[in-house]
Structure formats: C-alpha cells, structure tokens
Amino acid sequence: MAFQLLSEPIRKYIRDKGWEQLRPIQTAAITRILASDENYILASRTASGKTEAAFLPILSKIDFKESGVQVLYVSPLIALINDQFYRIEELCQNLDISVTKWHGEANKTLKDKLFKQPNGVVLITPESLEAMFVNKPYFVKQLFSNLKYVVIDEIHSFIGTDRGVQLKSIIARLKKINNHSFSVIGLSATIGDYDEAKGFTGDSSKTKVLLDRTAKEIKVLFRYFKGEGDELPLDLLKDLYIETKDNKVLIFPNSRGRAEEVAVKLKKISDRVKGHPYYFSHHSSVDREVREYVEHFAKNNFRLNFCIACTSTLELGIDIGSVDEVVQIDATHSIASLIQRVGRSGRKEGERSNLYLYATNKWSLLQSIACWLLYKEGFIEPPQKKEKPYDILVHQALSITKGHSGIKLTELIHQLKTNASFSNIELNEIEEILNYLIEIDLFERLQNEVIIGVTGERVVNSRDFYSVFKVEEAYKVVNSGQKIGEIPFSPQIIEDENILLSAKIWKIVFVDHQSKKIEVIPTKDGKKPLFSGSGALIHQKIREKMFEILYDRIDYDFLDQPSCDEILVLRKDFSIFNIKDLTIERPLLVSEKYLTFFSFTGTSINRTIRLLLKIVGINHRYDEESSTFELEESKELFTKQWKALAALLDNIDLHITTHFRENPSLLSFSKWGIYLPEDYQVKLIKNTFFDIEGTRNYLTNTNLILN
C-alpha cells in the first residue's frame, strides 16, 4: 500500500488531516516517485490533489539535511505561489524543512535568509529564476546546485508558449550547474499532447505520464439571449442575477471590459432589490491590492454569497474556496480553458460542478456547444509547436552573457546548442544570429569573448528584461490617493468621460500624461472600458465541430428552448448547401452583392488565407467569431482563384518578406524578435503567426460548395 511507503512524519500528516484514503493520482505518484528517479507528468482533474501527489513522496524520499535547496517548485503565477505556500508549509511542519517564497513581491528578508542558509523547498516564478541567473549567478550555484526535484505546476500553461521555451531553457541551465541530475515533475489537469509534455522535462525517454482520467460530474445549463449592439441584453442580466444571487459564483465574460459591465450591472440590480452587495471584478487591470482583497474575501468567508466577474486571472490553480457556480458568458476560446474554469467550482469531495453557459449570438452559441461536446469527447487542443524559437534564443543569449559577465563566443554557442529549448536550431543559425547581435551592438566582441554591448546594456539592465512577453503601457487610475487599477491608454481616456473599473463607476477628472496617471471620482453611469488586446487563437478542431453540429440532426438535451430554436434556424440556413463530406467541403454563399465564404477552420489558417487573398488582390472582410470571409468578387472568378491559392505557398517566404516590409508591426507579437536579422524575423513570423502546412493541407483538400 502506498501509505506504508511514506516516511513517518508524512504518514502523521495524513493521519492528522483525517484523510480516509489517498486519491488515485496520489497512490500512483507515491509508488512511482519513491521507486525511481524518472521524470513524471501527473495529469488528473482539477482539485484532485496533484500538489500532494508530488510532495508526499518527494518529502518522504529526500534527505533535507544536505546543504542547498533540494526542491524547486515553479509556478506561472505569484498568486498561486502564495496559495501553495501554505499547503506546502503545512506538509513540511513535522519535518523541519524550510519553505521559501521567491518572487518579486515576496519578503526580501526571508530571501536573504535563504542565501545564508540554502536549504529546503523554494517556490519561484520563471522570471525570478531568470533574474537570479542574470544578477546573482554565484548565488544560483550556491542555492541550486544540489537540486533533487523541480516541480512545475500548471505545466500546460508553459507548453507551447514562449514562456515555456524560456522555462525549459532555464531548466537546462540549472542542469548544467548541478553536480547530480535532478528529476522534473509536471502537474496539470489539462494536457492536450502528452508527447509535448514529456519533451518539456528535457528528456522524453526518461519521462512517464501518470494519468487519472476520472472526471467530475458537471451539471451544465445553456442559456440563449440574443444581444443587440454593444451591451449585454437586459434579459440576460436579469436571468443571471436570479440564478446567481443566492450562491457563490464566478462569472467569466471573456474580456476585462465585459467583466466590469457584468459586475456593475448585477450590483445595480442587487442594490435595487436589496440583495447582497458583494459584487466584484477581477482581472489584470484591477489593482493588485483590490484583487487580493477579493481573493481573500472569497477564500475566507463561508457564510456570505458573492459574485466575481473575472477573466483568466481566476482560471488557474488558485483554490478560492467553495464556489457553487461557474458562469461562462459567450464561448471559451479553448477546451482547456473551459475545463480549468469549471474546475473552480465543486472542489470539495462529493460536490458537483455547476456550469452555466450563456450565449449572446448564434456563432458564440455554436462555439459553446462545440466546446462542450469536445470536452465530453475528452479532446483538449494540443499546444502550438514552435520548432525554432529564434527570439527566445536572443533573450537567453543575452541572459547567459550578462550572467557570466562576458563569455567565450565558442562557449556561448555551445551552451545554446546543447540547450534542450534550442535543439532544433542549427549551429550555423546560432552563429549568424550571434554575429548579428554583435553587429547591432547588443554584444561587443573582445577577441575570443563576447560581452554585453553599449546598446545591450540598456536592454539587459531594464526591469523589463526578465520576461519574454510584451505588455502594453498602462496609466494608473487613482481616486483621492487610492489606487484602483491600471488601464492601457485609449481614446476613451479623456476628461469628463466615465469608465468602469473595479466594479465601480468613475468620472475622469484629470489625465496626467507626464506621470501616466488618471484621477477619477465616483459617479453614477459609465461605459465599459476599452482594451486593445489581441484575442486568443481558436483551434481548428473547434470550428470543425461547429460545422458538424450544423449538419447533425441531434437534439441536445442540455439546451434551453431559445438555444434550440437558434440552432434550428442555423441548421435551416445552412441546409441550402448540399454538403456531403464535412471534412473536405465548405459553404460559399452567393448573394447579389458579394460572396460569403464560411471557412470553419482555426485562426492561424484563416490568417494565412487572408494573407494569400491579399497577395492575389482579393478584397475581403474577415470575421473571426464566425470564421467567415466576405468577398467582393464574382463566384466564377473566386472559385478559379481559390484553386490557385495553394500554389502561392511555394513562394511564401518571399510573400511574407514583402508583406512584412510593408507592415513591420506584423512582428509586434514577439518582444525579442525585433533583434533578429530580417530573414530570421520572416522565418519567425512564418512559423508562429501563420500556419503554412496546415493551410496547404486545407486549401488542397477543401472544395467550395455553392448554394
């Protein structure tokens, strides 16, 4: 039995906790982790005890008397570190093992203490690790050269992202300074591609996946309220109010602006009918202290009901206590996101998860149903693959060089070439990129060595250096000295305009462009704030499922009457196309003025098709939500051009180069790509912004079916 294998202090912890039995993932992890030093990916649903699954055996196994930090826990979020800190500290209480939080907002005195006596468990963010490598390379060695385990929480949030490439590179750098090898344990509830997850540890062949597929029962309810214009339909808000007023609720309305709209409007209704006043908003623009208050309120009160309208800030990991209901307004952009969000409710043993899916237009309804069906089928979208992350290589080259205060060029090349994150980048490519960095003065060459150049110093000494993602410049929003939040500058930010923030309505009284400050006072009415973000990518599988639903005859028992009616109308609209094979046919609607092409495929392929249409000079309007193209073209000409589009892909490098020269902002998705030679920038755009092979496949196989 797994329990018997654990050390006595850990068994005592379990007895004290009163656990009757271990969860399946815990039993599996305990036997495996205690028996071998392999890497593991622990995959099981939200709130299934994955943290304990990793730490119970690790804490049993390791001799913490050795000097140096023994276990490094890496988290994508500060809030998650703060949350996990208490759990892990409690686990360690019988063991005399120190647990240290290490992130930008953690207590500096406690960090300094760790330098004097490096031991125990450290909880850290990738950026803090990066900063330590850059500024205190000596301490990295002192702290982390005797590691036994690296635990990566919510590993899916790293896989297939730039931040993941960075973390994987940092782990490779940690391996270099370790005397003995350490094992990597990844935790997640939503892994879409197990091979990718295994590769993340840096050694697929020594990584095993422990998987518990048991799902929690979810009670799902679809609601349809067709919206007109910019604001949410009043009927939806009324219905939402009634469904949520007597519960503890999280609402995910997909954008920061909408989150504010929902919080303010529900609160207004509640005020009118003398309901509870605990309506909050929670997203990246709300001040951190306000957010922490909201989290604390939700976590530590058992009696009062509340309602938090939030974005993905409350999607991951953080256990915010007992949530009875999760509401999604309009479809999620991924299945993974849907699973994580619904996982915020019913976290206690035996509790069910309740999910309300509201839709305000037909496409969103269709997407919502598609996501739900794919979830039921067990599908999670695989991560994006970035074979050659040239931009992150630039960042890591700068970081390594700065950390070494200059390094032999051959040694730098060797370190990059042997780093698991860059194994697909060729030696000559690395050399070319580094030479270019010398050319633009990010590096300076001194005989055999490179050091950071004069221009490079400005870059690496910036506070913004440690992260690989870009953020928009924000203005502080302040009410009589009290900070409410930070919002990006937009045309809406002018004096006398009203905005919503932190679930309250404000009038802007003064905008100080010098110190980037917006002074506000409370007021009665206002518009939701505008944010200029780029939406998330939709996977082609979701669009294919939406298409399938249109040609299905199935009546879904989870839909309410208005949803059923709307789906019926959609099916009728699309019945004019004689679609026989859903995999290779797509509708082209011919009307008097223009053509409408319903592509029913993912965002990246649609993007690539848009580029191709631009190259051949076909004017079009594109709508992401419905995945449609409106074309000003005759059907004869377009069907002919359609067949020729795929051929353009043979020369795509040239096309992208031309397009990029005309639109340099195309690279704005990459913070570090701007330091690459132009031909590498083009390669980067080609391989990450567009999907060339996917589009080739799509174009060569897809036939247009006219009405």
Place this chain on the structure above:
DNA sequence: GACCTGCTGCGGTTTG
C-alpha cells in the same frame, strides 16, 4: 471587438 502571465538593485526616507 478581442486573455493572461512577471520584475533588480540602489539610494533615499520613514517607522518602531
């Protein structure tokens, strides 16, 4: 009309 994530070190001042 469109999500999210994190952050050094120094010198100065304030507070217990």
